[in-house]
Amino acid sequence: MTLPGVLLLDAAGPEAGFLATAAAVRGHQVHAATTAAAYAGYGPELRGLLAGRVVTDFARPGRALDEIAVYARRHGVGAVLTVNEYLTSLAAHLCAELGVPGNDPAASRAARDKAVMAEVFAAAGVRTPYTVLVQDGAGLRAALADPRVGFPCVIKPLSAAGSAGVTVVSGPGGAVEAADTARAAVGMHKSGGDPPILVQAYAAGTEYSIESLTQDSTTTHLAVTRKWVTGDPKRVETGHSLPVRLPPAVEAAVYREVEAALRASGIRHGASHTEVIVGEDGRCTVIEIGARLAAGQIGVLIQHALGIDVWAALLDVALGRPAALAPTARGYATVRFVTSPRAGRLTSLSGFPTTGPGVPFARLRAAIGSTVHEPGANGHRLGSFVVTGLDAAEVEERADAQLRRIRIEVEPHHHGEPGPAPDRSARTDR
Numbered sequence: 477m478t479l480p481g482v483l484l485l486d487a488a489g490p491e492a493g494f495l496a497t498a499a500a501v502r503g504h505q506v507h508a509a510t511t512a513a514a515y516a517g518y519g520p521e522l523r524g525l526l527a528g529r530v531v532t533d534f535a536r537p538g539r540a541l542d543e544i545a546v547y548a549r550r551h552g553v554g555a556v557l558t559v560n561e562y563l564t565s566l567a568a569h570l571c572a573e574l575g576v577p578g579n580d581p582a583a584s585r586a587a588r589d590k591a592v593m594a595e596v597f598a599a600a601g602v603r604t605p606y607t608v609l610v611q612d613g614a615g616l617r618a619a620l621a622d623p624r625v626g627f628p629c630v631i632k633p634l635s636a637a638g639s640a641g642v643t644v645v646s647g648p649g650g651a652v653e654a655a656d657t658a659r660a661a662v663g664m665h666k667s668g669g670d671p672p673i674l675v676q677a678y679a680a681g682t683e684y685s686i687e688s689l690t691q692d693s694t695t696t697h698l699a700v701t702r703k704w705v706t707g708d709p710k711r712v713e714t715g716h717s718l719p720v721r722l723p724p725a726v727e728a729a730v731y732r733e734v735e736a737a738l739r740a741s742g743i744r745h746g747a748s749h750t751e752v753i754v755g756e757d758g759r760c761t762v763i764e765i766g767a768r769l770a771a772g773q774i775g776v777l778i779q780h781a782l783g784i785d786v787w788a789a790l791l792d793v794a795l796g797r798p799a800a801l802a803p804t805a806r807g808y809a810t811v812r813f814v815t816s817p818r819a820g821r822l823t824s825l826s827g828f829p830t831t832g833p834g835v836p837f838a839r840l841r842a843a844i845g846s847t848v849h850e851p852g853a854n855g856h857r858l859g860s861f862v863v864t865g866l867d868a869a870e871v872e873e874r875a876d877a878q879l880r881r882i883r884i885e886v887e888p889h890h891h892g893e894p895g896p897a898p899d900r901s902a903r904t905d906r
């Protein structure tokens with residue numbers, strides 16, 4: 477019997493690599509839809525896993541859909557997956573086109589475009605920050621004067637990711653600059669014109685994300701993750717830890733809100749990552765939803781803390797088979813993101829952890845001599861590592877100790893030398 481083929485939309489990055497491996501070891505032929513430029517960066521290991529590839533241009537989704545569908549039919553593809561935030565809507569359309577399990581294509585923009593997200597959440601009664609779509613200076617002034625927004629407020633792009641271009645603004649003074657920052661943060665595909673931005677009421681509280689898998693519109697929550705972010709005007713993720721055990725009443729309220737958000741964004745088959753803020757009163761506000769497995773090694777955390785084979789589970793959901801989602805371990809895991817203290821040229825980096833007992837994942841992606849940035853978006857990370865163990869406090873201490881051992885030396889760019897290129901690659905960390 478020939479097993480159905482598995483198609484990954486963009487196979488770059490560790491998460492896609494884990495998925496490709498899981499599919500290949502189960503005997504599936506693994507295919508990738510990729511751009512020519514991205515394929516050039518695929519390493520030998522990944523290339524070796526792939527049975528084939530279709531080269532396309534994701535910036536033209538209509539054409540990409542047609543080209544990939546033709547390829548998928550020809551190669552007996554029975555499952556389509558992506559871990560790329562920018563491709564979740566294309567994945568939904570492709571699944572519908574091929575008749576394989578996937579999300580509702582008509583609703584799929586809600587998980588990509590934060591203006592649509594705010595609209596569908598409001599219509600479905602999901603608690604979400606009051607949001608104004610701003611086109612120009614007059615719109616910005618009107619939004620800032622709107623008592624439903626107030627200060628502090630948050631100014632952000634519509635559809636970037638990785639915290640790029642998101643600023644918490646404490647008063648009218650910083651708003652124009654924050655708006656420019658949001659406009660400059662382009663997503664995976666740059667389009668012409670001055671993009672609109674969002675001005676949002678600020679939700680105060682503690683940040684979590686909920687990692688869920690939905691099959692036939694029934695959702696299992698795999699874990700609640702504590703999300704660590706900088707307290708600066710630019711909110712940049714510094715790490716994640718899981719599982720968090722919320723008080724039962726709070727957890728129930730959070731899950732209710734998340735499930736309403738999932739329904740509103742048409743998530744029927746597949747992983748999701750929902751970011752929430754829980755206020756002191758225990759009320760949950762949904763900040764955003766992603767129709768994909770969380771980035772930032774959260775899949776690795778779930779695997780090692782809870783013993784759930786997330787990659788196999790994702791594959792089963794995409795194939796329409798029952799997935800094994802029950803935890804088989806009661807551990808704890810955390811990831812730390814390593815960032816540069818300043819912008820410039822990375823001259824040395826030492827003390828970076830290596831994988832071993834209690835450190836299942838360590839990935840340094842910055843090369844010596846390369847240009848590094850102050851942390852302004854997830855794409856500025858130099859690397860990341862995961863620490864696991866049975867005791868939450870001990871795991872956090874060990875991770876912090878590892879982080880302190882890392883020595884980073886950066887030479888500032890001097891006047892007249894080529895400075896750091898503007899960051900046009902605001903992508904989720906993968």
Ligand SMILES: Nc1ncnc2c1ncn2[C@@H]1O[C@H](COP(=O)(O)OP(=O)(O)OP(=O)(O)O)[C@@H](O)[C@H]1O
Nearest residue numbers: 605630636637638639640642676677678679705711
């Ligand atoms: N309305 C809000 N109230 C309070 N904090 C917010 C709000 N919106 C965004 N933030 C903060 O800014 C961070 C990034 O915002 P958001 O998640 O919308 O952007 P993103 O680019 O999708 O980020 P990422 O991909 O890192 O999740 C949030 O995790 C949160 O810390």
Ligand SMILES: [Mg+2]
Nearest residue numbers: 638639751764
């Ligand atoms: Mg976010």
